Amino acid sequence: MGKAIPTREEDYSEWYNELVRKADLAEHSAVRGCMVIKPYGFSIWEKMQAALDKMFKDTGHTNAYFPLFIPKSYLSKEADHVEGFAKECAVVTHYRLKNDADGKGVVVDPEAKLEEELIVRPTSETVIWSTYRNWVQSYRDLPILVNQWANIVRWEMRTRMFLRTAEFLWQEGHTAHATKNEAVAETRQMLDVYADFVENFMAVPVIKGVKTENERFAGAVDTYCIEALMQDGKALQAGTSHFLGQNFAKAFDVKFSNKEGKLDLVWGTSWGVSTRLMGALIMTHSDDDGLVLPPKLAPIHVVIVPIFKKPEEFEAISDKAEAIKKSLSAQGFSVKFDNRDTHKPGWKFAEYELKGVPIRIAIGPRDLENGTVEVARRDTKEKQTVNLDALDTLVPQLLEEIQTNLYERAKKFREEKMTKVDSYEQFKEVLDGKGGFVLAHWDGTNETEDRIKEETKATIRCIPLDNEQEEGVCIYSGKPSKQRVVFARAY
């Protein structure tokens, strides 16, 4: 965008909004708290969906679809769950409109009040477990390994494109198992799938960990998560995987006969990632010139921009460009030849940089003469002039390099923003200064966590899996602690 990434928090927000709009990803809708995902933005989401969906299927899951509406009574069956979501539910109370008697347009027909209100799903555990009750009788019916791609509604007070909108798109997996071990293994497996996707496709490094009781999903026994660090120093929860224990089985009476012929409650998991990942992608890799997309998720891998004066030149360039496009497409790459004569080359360069296209190939009269092209990579902005026939090997190699470089760059940034602190003073100083993840000892109590949150706005993002054990004292209470946990201010 030609505008430096701001360091002040408010400015970063505005910069982010502008980028989302200018890169043609999404825009605010006139509908309260909602967002319109534009075709270019959606095509990135589709790439994410495709990759994730394949990973789910490779781990034995299948897709299904459950209702958008949840009868109010379902939601209240699991006590913690309803408490966690009650404050942000959209509720359907009527099913009909009518013309106003005073001619003031259309009004809700009071006659058409629903017997039982319907909740627009904020998540689907309740509808799904009420369905699973009918699906499970015997251990032979287990496990159920189902995923659904859906939209959900959470009536958040304050919204932010991709990170928190009233309606958003996501994927939610809901599985049912005969044993605790199997369910825990599933929970951990899906966390690994998420980490794998986010790191290898999105090129965003994450910390895998488990949430504290305070931050746990409403109704879960354990919530595992992946936490990423954004370039403004704030943390973003990129995905969660919950071990539900037998909580939902109990609430919805989902029992099965085990091999010994005894009735037992089913063990459950649920896991999800959302269009929030788009926000993570944007806030991890973007630079002063706009979006930077990792090749594995870029809707367009290579854009070819012709530079010409005369029609004959355009003809000759077109031939070359089409040949390149054909050859690279055959390798499975998505190539766009922007042959519009309504925009000048410089304009196109800026445009595709803004949209994050990983590789740009420019062909002009000079190249026609020399049999060369100019290849520019988006991540480093480096340009090189190469022979035409080198492209078939150079492009795949470059795309791989960009993918790796983006990950390494983000990881280096994150490492620099991980700080071990041993006093509360230092803790606050780091939060207000360089930001990022702060590793500190914590006494393990909710009270301490709450107080720290209240005083500093920092929360415990997670307790990392395979965390190093280390004797120490809580930075807040001074009580003994056996390990450091990850604190940060978060989105």
Added chain:
RNA sequence: CGGGGUGUAGCGCAGCCCGGUUAGCGCACCUGGUUUGGGACCAGGGGGUCGCAGGUUCGAAUCCUGCCACCCCGACCA
């Protein structure tokens, strides 16, 4: 729901304090021409219920009252 801010052409804004021709600028758009290796230039042109409603006034984008919408910061959350 609290605090701050903004609503004027598709986008970004000036004008408002101190009321007064026909409401202006940049980008974008249309026409013609010259251009094309990093967001071209010249000339001409089109596009406005000044967020909405009411009030004050001979006269309101400008002053007053009420309402609405959006943005940013908090509380809530993925």
